[in-house]
Every structure is written in structure tokens, then in C-alpha cells.
Amino acid sequence: MKAQRKFVIGSAIIxxxxxxxxxxxxxxSKTYYHTISELVTLQGSALHQRMxxxxxxxxxxxxxxxxRVDFVLEEQGKALPVSYTGTDxxxxxxxxxxxxxxxxxLMPDGQFTAEQVQAKCASKYEAAPPGGxxxxxxxxxxxxxxxxxxxxxxxxxKS
Amino acid sequence: xxxxxxxxxxxxxxxxxxxxxxxxxxVITRKPLLIKxxxxxxxAVFGLVTLAVACLEYxxxxxxxxxxxxxxxxxxxxxxxxxxxxxxxxxxxxxxxxSWLLSIYAFWxxxxxxxxxxxxxxxxxxxxxxxQIFFLTLNNFVATPFKVxxxxxxxxxVHMARLSEGSGLNxxxxxxxxxxxxxxxxxGYTGFTVPFAFAMAALLGRxxxxxxxxxxxxWTMVAWCFQTVGILLGAHWAYAVLGWGGYWAWxxxxxxxxxxxxxxxxxxxxxxxxxxxGMMKVWNVWLVFVTFMLCILGTMLTRSGVxxxxxxxxxxxxxxxxxxxLVIIFLVCLAAWYKNxxxxxxxxxxxxxxxxxSSFLFNxxxxxxxxxxxxxxxxxxxxxxxxxxxxxxxxxxxFNKVNIPIALFLLFLTGVGPLLAWRKTSFxxxxxxxxxxxxxxxxxxxxxxxxGFREVYALVCLIxxxxxxxxxxxxxxxxxRVIASRDGSNLLSAVGELTMRNTRRYxxxxxxxxxxxxxIGIAGQAFNKDVQKDMGLGDTLSIGPFTILCQSFDDVxxxxxxxxxxxxxxxxNGHSEMMLYPEHRLYLASQVPETMVAIESSPLRDLYxxxxxxxxxxxxxxxxxxxxxxxKWIWFGGIVVVLGTGLxxxxxxxxxxxxxxxxxxxxxxxxxxxxxxxVRAPIRRTDSHD
Numbered sequence: 073m074k075a076q077r078k079f080v081i082g083s084a085i086i087x088x089x090x091x092x093x094x095x096x097x098x099x100x101s102k103t104y105y106h107t108i109s110e111l112v113t114l115q116g117s118a119l120h121q122r123m124x125x126x127x128x129x130x131x132x133x134x135x136x137x138x139x140r141v142d143f144v145l146e147e148q149g150k151a152l153p154v155s156y157t158g159t160d161x162x163x164x165x166x167x168x169x170x171x172x173x174x175x176x177x178l179m180p181d182g183q184f185t186a187e188q189v190q191a192k193c194a195s196k197y198e199a200a201p202p203g204g205x206x207x208x209x210x211x212x213x214x215x216x217x218x219x220x221x222x223x224x225x226x227x228x229x230k231s
Numbered sequence: 232x233x234x235x236x237x238x239x240x241x242x243x244x245x246x247x248x249x250x251x252x253x254x255x256x257x258v259i260t261r262k263p264l265l266i267k268x269x270x271x272x273x274x275a276v277f278g279l280v281t282l283a284v285a286c287l288e289y290x291x292x293x294x295x296x297x298x299x300x301x302x303x304x305x306x307x308x309x310x311x312x313x314x315x316x317x318x319x320x321x322x323x324x325x326x327x328x329x330s331w332l333l334s335i336y337a338f339w340x341x342x343x344x345x346x347x348x349x350x351x352x353x354x355x356x357x358x359x360x361x362x363q364i365f366f367l368t369l370n371n372f373v374a375t376p377f378k379v380x381x382x383x384x385x386x387x388x389v390h391m392a393r394l395s396e397g398s399g400l401n402x403x404x405x406x407x408x409x410x411x412x413x414x415x416x417x418x419g420y421t422g423f424t425v426p427f428a429f430a431m432a433a434l435l436g437r438x439x440x441x442x443x444x445x446x447x448x449x450w451t452m453v454a455w456c457f458q459t460v461g462i463l464l465g466a467h468w469a470y471a472v473l474g475w476g477g478y479w480a481w482x483x484x485x486x487x488x489x490x491x492x493x494x495x496x497x498x499x500x501x502x503x504x505x506x507x508x509g510m511m512k513v514w515n516v517w518l519v520f521v522t523f524m525l526c527i528l529g530t531m532l533t534r535s536g537v538x539x540x541x542x543x544x545x546x547x548x549x550x551x552x553x554x555x556x557l558v559i560i561f562l563v564c565l566a567a568w569y570k571n572x573x574x575x576x577x578x579x580x581x582x583x584x585x586x587x588x589s590s591f592l593f594n595x596x597x598x599x600x601x602x603x604x605x606x607x608x609x610x611x612x613x614x615x616x617x618x619x620x621x622x623x624x625x626x627x628x629x630f631n632k633v634n635i636p637i638a639l640f641l642l643f644l645t646g647v648g649p650l651l652a653w654r655k656t657s658f659x660x661x662x663x664x665x666x667x668x669x670x671x672x673x674x675x676x677x678x679x680x681x682x683g684f685r686e687v688y689a690l691v692c693l694i695x696x697x698x699x700x701x702x703x704x705x706x707x708x709x710x711x712r713v714i715a716s717r718d719g720s721n722l723l724s725a726v727g728e729l730t731m732r733n734t735r736r737y738x739x740x741x742x743x744x745x746x747x748x749x750x751i752g753i754a755g756q757a758f759n760k761d762v763q764k765d766m767g768l769g770d771t772l773s774i775g776p777f778t779i780l781c782q783s784f785d786d787v788x789x790x791x792x793x794x795x796x797x798x799x800x801x802x803x804n805g806h807s808e809m810m811l812y813p814e815h816r817l818y819l820a821s822q823v824p825e826t827m828v829a830i831e832s833s834p835l836r837d838l839y840x841x842x843x844x845x846x847x848x849x850x851x852x853x854x855x856x857x858x859x860x861x862x863k864w865i866w867f868g869g870i871v872v873v874l875g876t877g878l879x880x881x882x883x884x885x886x887x888x889x890x891x892x893x894x895x896x897x898x899x900x901x902x903x904x905x906x907x908x909x910v911r912a913p914i915r916r917t918d919s920h921d
Binding site for chain 1: 580581582583584586589592593596597600604607612621622623624625626627628629630631632633636637640763815824843844846853855
């Protein structure tokens with residue numbers, strides 16, 4: 073009985089340590105997902121959190137400046153000016169019209185400062201090739217790669 | 232061929248339904264003919280799914296571009312090797328592949344046990360068939376791989392379409408490891424179905440004792456081994472192909488493969504508690520249930536994009552099916568456990584905190600904590616959106632903060648646990664077993680500290696790695712010395728003899744040693760360096776002891792891709808060491824760009840160079856060089872783990888046991904110091920059972 077109580081106490085200590093570590097890790101890395109239209113409605117502390125925003129890159133808006141890349145993300149008619157200041161080069165797929173996911177913070181002037189940018193082609197591949205600092209699914213089966221047969225042009229070599 | 236394939240799949244579905252229904256009927260009626268017919272139906276599923284897989288492969292190899300799946304994942308110029316692998320490149324094919332691997336396992340489980348365990352097998356067959364029904368439902372009615380291209384013209388007539396060329400296999404998958412990695416991982420995922428089926432069967436049939444654990448021990452180890460290999464190959468693929476310099480990013484899909492591995496590892500350890508002491512019966516049953524559910528969850532995360540991994544923007548409708556299936560499995564498990572919970576009463580209780588039992592308990596506790604943390608972090612975006620309506624994700628800091636201490640604690644237990652005695656360990660034996668390894672380990676870390684080694688976690692990892700390695704070494708040495716002195720053989724052949732006499736234990740030590748190597752490799756990450764520079768011809772870049780000189784740039788083109796390539800010469804101390812050729816490819820069929828990393832790997836460090844394309848600022852090619860210490864140890868450790876598992880799967884050689892039982896005890900029980908206080912009677916010796 074005594075040993076069991078010791079084990080329970082030991083377990084409690086271990087779990088308490090892990091929970092506190094998890095909490096620290098959580099506050100350090102939590103990132104909110106927002107849509108561009110949601111950004112205007114954010115108030116108070118929500119404005120200063122780390123967040124992820126996705127949208128399409130407005131054609132012709134990509135401008136390379138010294139130490140940063142400026143571009144505009146669009147979604148449902150709303151626009152967000154973004155300034156990418158990260159050190160990693162932008163992914164190959166980051167082009168006009170590409171779907172992009174930016175991670176960073178919103179500045180008081182309404183400009184978004186991104187530390188990471190991920191992008192995928194506006195092509196038939198729905199899974200993004202590697203970009204940014206994270207790795208895509210190592211599980212070989214490519215995630216979410218689907219194909220809509222009805223979208224395939226007809227007539228090319230009908231059988 | 233598509234018709235044959237579809238039809239085979241449909242028949243397989245019917246066979247599985249029959250095997251399930253007849254299996255349940257057989258459980259109730261116990262009619263031998265019914266038992267046999269249910270089993271045959273279960274085995275027939277294998278043949279039928281194999282036929283369907285063969286049909287799909289045939290369609291790939293004949294470039295049949297009237298099939299939606301072939302168009303989406305192949306093209307004419309694709310090398311045959313990858314045409315074969317295109318089977319599991321997408322949703323429909325992957326699910327078919329799942330069904331197929333499961334049917335292989337099910338076939339063998341049914342076939343090998345056809346004359347054994349008559350009370351157990353009908354339950355096993357019905358459980359396996361139940362899982363097969365789910366996957367075959369997906370194959371037949373939700374995501375069929377045999378969909379033909381067709382569309383309606385202006386007058387409303389439906390025409391079949393045949394394209395002249397396919398869109399090609401995703402270039403990320405055009406890598407030889409990608410052909411091996413998914414089968415390995417899927418063999419792991421599907422393999423846990425067999426222990427699950429046996430556990431369920433033992434519970435439902437109230438099958439006496441620990442028999443189901445003995446029957447499934449090898450199956451679990453095989454599945455675990457495949458899962459390990461699959462995870463490591465995935466990590467290696469991410470490292471060698473994706474070009475971001477690392478191998479693990481806590482991506483949801485990576486985590487998905489890790490979860491069942493963690494609970495599987497916990498299960499492999501905690502079953503020993505049940506075998507030797509009759510403890511943790513409920514726990515073991517639930518561990519295997521949870522492992523199986525995590526395999527299904529892992530498949531779901533990989534396939535459905537429920538947790539949108541930043542890489543998979545796409546969502547698919549398949550998630551709902553998996554959620555429903557998971558709920559059903561959970562309810563069945565819960566009901567089975569609740570109804571038969573009295574059958575799982577524990578025989579013994581924990582006697583001391585310093586004992587083998589408690590080391591297993593702590594092992595399981597922290598493994599489960601790790602599993603829960605990873606699961607929680609992975610599903611957090613979904614959970615937070617559900618609860619607070621704002622989607623929040625957590626990043627690598629969360630996972631690392633929790634899992635690094637857990638991993639180090641596990642490493643500590645790896646060294647200590649196997650040498651603790653069952654029930655209670657005396658202080659004397661602690662000193663005898665651990666004094667030397669601990670002293671050397673502390674010394675090693677002191678030396679490392681003196682040489683400017685300051686990363687805390689890496690330092691702790693070093694102490695523990697040395698400690699664990701030495702305890703393992705001493706275990707082999709002590710046992711072998713006894714055999715050598717008795718048989719008059721030399722020490723090396725005595726080590727072989729010792730290992731072969733108790734493959735499970737000594738194979739286990741080798742697996743532990745492999746894990747130590749993996750830990751060392753991971754700890755090397757603390758010392759990674761990287762430099763990025765836009766380089767023109769003749770420019771140099773310095774990283775660590777290396778200087779990289781940019782010699783030339785050229786373009787390469789073939790039918791499959793065109794590429795830009797850099798020729799780099801690497802100098803060390805003024806001497807030319809090697810040439811590296813990082814590339815940047817554009818695959819023509821899919822128009823997807825791809826980075827080909829140049830890696831120069833040595834046991835001490837990897838020089839990892841990426842050609843990142845031309846910089847828009849300077850117009851010069853951008854070269855990113857990483858110096859990653861000790862990465863090779865991870866892959867090598869993986870090989871050791873596989874060898875150790877293979878050894879543990881082999882049957883024991885037991886020549887001398889009968890002749891010299893007294894001597895045998897002195898080495899066989901090196902873990903159990905002969906203390907007069909230790910009561911030996913209740914300890915069950917079941918090592919030799921299989």
C-alpha cells in the first residue's frame with residue numbers, strides 16, 4: 073500500500089511538472105488563425121497575439137525591398153498589406169495569385185509583419201510543396217491530394 | 232481491368248460482411264462448419280483485394296489515362312518504379328493499400344492459427360472482418376480508385392474520356408525512399424489490428440490468462456518495428472528531400488505516425504507486467520485498444536486533412552467516416568471492457584518503488600503523457616475552435632518543452648529499469664549494478680563540460696547515453712563471462728550464445744542501444760549551424776571548418792524535369808575535400824518545383840547544402856548551407872533497433888538449460904540479485920513460452 077502511495081505521489085509530481093512545461097510551451101507558441109475580415113473586429117489583447125492569416129497574393133503586389141518583401145493578401149474583397157521580414161527565402165510557389173498563409177503579428181498601423189510565409193500554387197496540386205520552415209507530411213501518401221475528374225477537359229483523345 | 236478491379240473490391244466487401252456475420256453466428260452456435268466458413272471468407276478477402284490492387288497497378292503500367300486516379304498520379308515518362316509506387320500516392324489508392332495490407336495480416340493471423348485456439352479464433356476473425364468492412368466500405372462506396380473520367384456534352388450525353396497524358400506523380404514522392412516509407416508506416420498502422428483483434432477476442436471470450444499476449448507478442452513487435460522504420464524513413468525523407476535542414480517539425484501528419492508508436496511502445500513494456508506478475512490487465516487491454524484507435528486516427532489525419540496541416544489546405548469529406556468508425560470502436564471497446572471487467576482483476580500489487588514493476592509503471596506513465604501531449608497539441612486547432620470558436624495552433628516549442636524531459640526520463644529508465652529486480656531491489660544490488668556506469672557517465676559529462684559543452688539537455692542526454700550504454704554492455708559482459716568460464720569458450724562466442732538463449736531479453740537490450748544512438752543523434756541538433764548567402768561565380772561561404780567555393784552553374788533537362796544546378800567545391804583547411812551539386816528542379820508534367828539537397832554525410836556531421844533558386848534581390852543563386860552534427864547516428868540507430876527487434880523475434884535456443892539449471896540461474900537472473908528477502912515463488916517465468 074505504501075509503495076502505491078509513493079508511486080501516486082511520484083506520478084503527481086511528474087505530471088505537474090509536465091503540465092507546467094506544457095503551459096509555458098503553449099503560451100510561447102500559440103498562434104491564432106484569423107481571416108482578413110476578422111482582423112478589423114479584433115480588440116484589446118487579441119490584436120497583439122501571434123496569428124496566422126491566409127489569402128491570395130494580389131497580382132503585381134509583390135515588391136522586394138532591402139531586408140523585406142512587401143505584398144498584399146486578398147480574401148473576399150478585403151486586403152491586408154503584409155511585410156515579410158523572415159530570413160528564409162520565400163517558397164518557389166509564392167507568386168502572383170498564389171494562396172498564401174502568413175504567420176506573424178499585426179502592427180498598429182494595420183500592416184502585418186510576417187515571420188513565415190507558406191504558399192501553394194494556384195495549380196491542380198492542392199497540397200503545398202515545401203515552403204517556410206516546416207516539413208510537409210512525411211507520411212508518403214500525400215495529404216489531401218485530390219482530383220476532380222469533372223474538371224478535366226474533355227475531348228482530348230476520347231475513347 | 233477497372234471493371235475487374237471494382238468487382239473484386241465489391242466481392243471483398245461482401246466476403247468481409249459474411250466473415251463478420253458468420254463469425255458472430257459461429258461464436259454463438261459454435262458450429263464447426265460455420266467457424267470454418269467464416270474463416271475461409273476472411274481469408275478470401277485477401278485474394279480479392281490483391282486482385283483489385285493488381286488491377287490498379289495494371290492500369291498504371293499500361294498508362295490508362297481514362298482512369299481518374301491514374302491521370303492524377305502518373306504520366307508516361309514516369310519511371311516504372313514510381314508507377315508502381317503511384318498506387319499509394321493519393322487518397323483512393325492509399326485506402327485501397329490499407330485494405331490490402333490489413334487483408335494480408337488478417338490472412339496470416341487466420342491461417343497460422345487455423346488449428347489453434349478454437350474458442351478464441353471466431354472472435355478474432357469477426358473483429359478483423361469488422362475492421363475490414365469499414366475500409367472496404369470506403370474503397371467501394373466513398374473513395375473508389377476505379378473511377379473513370381466521364382463528362383456530359385451539350386446534349387446531355389455522358390461520354391467516357393481518355394486523356395493523352397497524366398498529371399504526373401507529385402515530385403516530392405519521386406524519391407526511392409518514398410516507395411518504401413508508406414508501405415512501412417501502413418504495415419505498422421494495419422499491423423496493430425491483429426493484437427487489437429486478439430485482445431478483443433480474449434476479453435469477449437473471457438479467454439483464460441495471458442495467452443492472448445503470448446499469441447500476439449510477435450505480431451505487436453512486427454507492427455512496432457514497421458512503425459519505427461516508417462517513422463524514421465519519413466524523417467529521413469523530410470531531411471533529404473524537403474531541403475529545410477531538419478527531419479522533424481511536429482507536423483500533424485508526423486505526429487499522427489508517432490502516436491500509435493508511443494502507445495505501442497508502452498504496450499510492449501507493460502505486457503511484461505502482466506506476464507510476470509499478473510498486473511495491469513485492464514491497462515494492457517486498454518493500451519492495445521488505444522493503440523489501434525490511434526492507428527485509425529493517424530490514418531484519418533493523414534488522409535482527411537481534418538487538422539489542416541499548413542501543407543494540406545485541402546479538406547476532404549472522408550473525415551466523417553473515420554470519426555464515426557472511431558466512435559463505434561470506442562463504444563465497442565467500452566462495452567466489452569465493462570461487461571467483462573471482473574475478468575481483468577489484478578493478481579498482485581506494487582511492492583516497492585525501487586522495483587522493476589515501478590520502472591514499468593513510470594515508463595508507461597510518461598509514455599502516455601507524451602502521447603497525450605502530442606495528441607493534444609495536434610488536435611488543438613480543432614479543439615480550440617470547437618470550445619472557444621477561435622482556432623489556435625501550438626508550435627514546436629510546446630511539443631519540445633514537454634517531450635524532451637519525457638524522452639530523457641525514458642532514457643534514464645532504459646538504463647535503470649532492466650536491472651532492477653522484480654518486486655523489490657536491495658541497495659546492495661543498486662550499487663553493484665549502477666556504481667560504475669554512473670561514475671563513468673558523470674566523468675564523461677564533466678569532460679564534455681570542460682570542453683565547453685553547455686547545452687543542458689544535450690549534457691543530460693550525454694550522461695544518460697553513456698550510462699545506458701554501459702549498463703547494457705555490463706549485462707552482456709556478465710552473462711557472457713559466466714557462460715565462457717563454464718563452457719571454456721571465448722567471450723565473444725559466449726555473447727552470441729547468451730543472446731540466442733534469451734533473444735527477447737538481449738534483443739531488447741540491442742533495441743535499447745539503438746534508441747540510445749537515436750537519442751545521441753537528436754541531441755546533436757543542439758549544435759546545428761546554418762549560413763545562407765547569394766553566391767556568384769568564385770564567391771565563397773564559410774561554415775564550421777568548411778569553405779564552400781562556387782564553381783559553376785548549369786541547366787539540365789530531361790523528359791521528366793528540367794533543373795538548375797550549382798557546382799560547389801568544398802575546402803577544409805585549404806584542401807579540396809569534395810564536390811557538391813545541389814539542384815533546383817521543375818517537374819514538367821506537374822509544373823511543381825523541387826529542391827534537390829546535396830548532403831555530405833559523415834558520422835560526426837552532415838554538410839547539407841541547398842540551392843534555393845535565384846535571389847530576386849541580387850539575381851545571384853542563393854545557397855543555404857547547414858552543418859548538422861551527428862544526424863547519421865539517428866539512421867544508424869534505426870538500423871540497430873530493427874536488428875534488435877529481429878533478434879527478439881527469434882526463438883530461444885535452450886540447450887544448456889536442462890543440464891545445468893543452477894548455473895543457468897546465475898546468469899539468467901543477473902537482474903534479480905539473490906537477496907534472501909526476495910520471494911521468488913509468485914514470479915511467473917514465461918520467457919520460454921514462445
